[in-house]
Amino acid sequence: MLLVIDLIGVFVFALSGATAAVRQRLDFFGVLVVSFATASAGGILRDLLIGAVPPATIADWRYLAAALLAGTVTFYWHRAIERLRNPVRVFDAAGLGLFAVAGTQKALAAGLTPVMAAVLGMLTGIGGGIVRDLLLSRVPLVFRPETEIYALAALAGSIVVVVGHWLAWQPMPTAVAGAVLCFALRLLAMWFNWRLPSAQRGGT
Amino acid sequence: MLLVIDLIGVFVFALSGATAAVRQRLDFFGVLVVSFATASAGGILRDLLIGAVPPATIADWRYLAAALLAGTVTFYWHRAIERLRNPVRVFDAAGLGLFAVAGTQKALAAGLTPVMAAVLGMLTGIGGGIVRDLLLSRVPLVFRPETEIYALAALAGSIVVVVGHWLAWQPMPTAVAGAVLCFALRLLAMWFNWRLPSAQRGGT
Amino acid sequence: MLLVIDLIGVFVFALSGATAAVRQRLDFFGVLVVSFATASAGGILRDLLIGAVPPATIADWRYLAAALLAGTVTFYWHRAIERLRNPVRVFDAAGLGLFAVAGTQKALAAGLTPVMAAVLGMLTGIGGGIVRDLLLSRVPLVFRPETEIYALAALAGSIVVVVGHWLAWQPMPTAVAGAVLCFALRLLAMWFNWRLPSAQRGGT
Numbered sequence: 035m036l037l038v039i040d041l042i043g044v045f046v047f048a049l050s051g052a053t054a055a056v057r058q059r060l061d062f063f064g065v066l067v068v069s070f071a072t073a074s075a076g077g078i079l080r081d082l083l084i085g086a087v088p089p090a091t092i093a094d095w096r097y098l099a100a101a102l103l104a105g106t107v108t109f110y111w112h113r114a115i116e117r118l119r120n121p122v123r124v125f126d127a128a129g130l131g132l133f134a135v136a137g138t139q140k141a142l143a144a145g146l147t148p149v150m151a152a153v154l155g156m157l158t159g160i161g162g163g164i165v166r167d168l169l170l171s172r173v174p175l176v177f178r179p180e181t182e183i184y185a186l187a188a189l190a191g192s193i194v195v196v197v198g199h200w201l202a203w204q205p206m207p208t209a210v211a212g213a214v215l216c217f218a219l220r221l222l223a224m225w226f227n228w229r230l231p232s233a234q235r236g237g238t
Numbered sequence: 239m240l241l242v243i244d245l246i247g248v249f250v251f252a253l254s255g256a257t258a259a260v261r262q263r264l265d266f267f268g269v270l271v272v273s274f275a276t277a278s279a280g281g282i283l284r285d286l287l288i289g290a291v292p293p294a295t296i297a298d299w300r301y302l303a304a305a306l307l308a309g310t311v312t313f314y315w316h317r318a319i320e321r322l323r324n325p326v327r328v329f330d331a332a333g334l335g336l337f338a339v340a341g342t343q344k345a346l347a348a349g350l351t352p353v354m355a356a357v358l359g360m361l362t363g364i365g366g367g368i369v370r371d372l373l374l375s376r377v378p379l380v381f382r383p384e385t386e387i388y389a390l391a392a393l394a395g396s397i398v399v400v401v402g403h404w405l406a407w408q409p410m411p412t413a414v415a416g417a418v419l420c421f422a423l424r425l426l427a428m429w430f431n432w433r434l435p436s437a438q439r440g441g442t
Numbered sequence: 443m444l445l446v447i448d449l450i451g452v453f454v455f456a457l458s459g460a461t462a463a464v465r466q467r468l469d470f471f472g473v474l475v476v477s478f479a480t481a482s483a484g485g486i487l488r489d490l491l492i493g494a495v496p497p498a499t500i501a502d503w504r505y506l507a508a509a510l511l512a513g514t515v516t517f518y519w520h521r522a523i524e525r526l527r528n529p530v531r532v533f534d535a536a537g538l539g540l541f542a543v544a545g546t547q548k549a550l551a552a553g554l555t556p557v558m559a560a561v562l563g564m565l566t567g568i569g570g571g572i573v574r575d576l577l578l579s580r581v582p583l584v585f586r587p588e589t590e591i592y593a594l595a596a597l598a599g600s601i602v603v604v605v606g607h608w609l610a611w612q613p614m615p616t617a618v619a620g621a622v623l624c625f626a627l628r629l630l631a632m633w634f635n636w637r638l639p640s641a642q643r644g645g646t
Binding site: 082083084085144146147149150153154164168171172173174176177178179181185186229230231232233 | 463464466467468469470471472473475476486490495496497500501502503506517520576577578579
């Protein structure tokens with residue numbers, strides 16, 4: 035069950051990477067690599083930082099298979115995927131929540147302090163998108179002021195897990211609550227165009 | 239003997255990094271860093287992912303020396319190197335084959351599954367070029383549709399090693415066969431302009 | 443005492459990242475992430491390469507706090523920070539020296555060869571700035587010919603530590619000497635516009 039959820043997250047993140055790669059007219063192989071990198075970079079970075087090698091996404095071929103499937107589908111039917119943009123963004127929000135929560139749990143299990151576990155959980159959620167944008171040579175979307183609340187939603191989900199861990203709540207309901215909070219925040223942000231200020235307005 | 243082949247691969251990859259850096263008019267130090275990064279990034283990434291730290295290229299100063307030599311030579315005689323572009327590309331194809339094969343063997347020895355060992359072997363071959371292009375702030379050449387078959391050649395060589403490992407062939411002839419296949423594929427691709435489709439044509 | 447110096451280095455490097463991020467009009471969160479990445483990337487990369495996981499900057503929340511403080515201050519008062527550009531560059535030179543020296547010592551303690559320890563020490567000093575520029579999608583400043591001597595100053599400081607280690611000098615005075623040398627070189631380079639040649643002039 036958990037694996038299925040994880041694979042759906044990988045698939046959806048890979049879709050977002052593949053869509054961006056197709057728009058930049060990368061070749062077929064480039065689309066596949068960017069798909070896999072987008073889906074796995076956050077988790078790989080987290081696993082490297084906590085010393086869990088080889089990272090799960092490298093050790094288990096099913097993650098690779100899910101990412102390559104998403105890349106291939108996007109490459110051949112990208113117009114259909116573009117038309118589905120809203121469903122894809124909803125799935126992406128779900129993936130963000132799942133990755134942030136799972137990343138936080140793994141960081142806590144590795145003995146990190148609560149604050150850094152929440153940071154690493156957030157990083158697991160947003161890291162893939164950052165690497166996708168680096169590979170496409172552009173400033174990561176997640177940093178740009180035109181993007182609705184994204185990293186903050188991941189951080190909120192991670193904080194729920196950390197607080198639950200601290201108060202010794204049961205792991206499963208805590209994880210569900212964190213993922214749902216992240217998912218809901220991201221959907222609301224897209225719906226109501228919630229954005230963070232950029233420094234131009236915020237500066238003095 | 240193996241070390242000599244490895245150092246030649248490092249030298250040639252460093253040449254490709256240094257040439258690109260000189261074209262962008264980096265300063266002397268920038269050329270040296272890009273040379274070393276191009277020559278070592280694939281192997282370092284692989285070693286981090288399989289937990290082999292410190293990576294071989296960091297532990298042994300001769301890799302650094304070979305990369306710095308290539309960078310210095312390119313910096314002072316880059317017009318001569320440019321004129322030698324075809325020989326350099328042939329050496330680069332040889333380096334690609336050697337790195338892909340050696341990377342796959344190392345990943346198999348670290349206990350990775352065959353599929354992921356082939357992926358990591360390919361990554362060892364192409365990773366340096368990706369980091370080179372990231373440092374120069376451009377979309378990696380290996381992903382772009384105008385580049386002839388490159389990563390696929392590395393993957394073909396890696397697959398030979400994995401299949402040979404699975405069928406318990408002797409390691410040495412298998413490695414030679416993999417490296418030669420990668421080398422030949424890359425040369426043929428350059429000769430006949432074999433390219434992968436980009437999504438614009440492939441899309442529906 | 444050492445921690446205080448380290449935190450000052452983190453704070454100053456985070457200031458340089460935040461200033462660059464604000465100029466590119468990143469949103470508040472983007473500024474914070476670039477601040478933390480600039481302050482910690484060099485040390486994280488070094489710790490990954492020598493196998494010291496989780497890296498110190500991840501394990502201890504105070505580094506994060508110092509970086510976030512610098513990012514927040516820069517976000518709200520960036521015009522004041524811009525006016526302070528010269529003091530900030532002086533602090534940055536001090537941070538460079540401290541990071542290079544501390545990085546070299548850590549690499550030596552991990553058993554690296556002297557040459558590679560000096561390289562890793564330099565990387566600890568300059569790595570943050572490289573990651574900052576990658577996240578902002580531009581060629582790293584440290585590689586560009588218009589930047590005054592920077593990496594070379596870090597390398598000089600690292601070499602002092604390595605030579606002192608080799609000759610069995612006392613660690614503390616050696617470290618101070620290395621940091622002061624790096625700091626002085628960088629200040630002199632800014633003052634007198636010392637630059638490395640780019641290949642255009644140097645080529646034949």
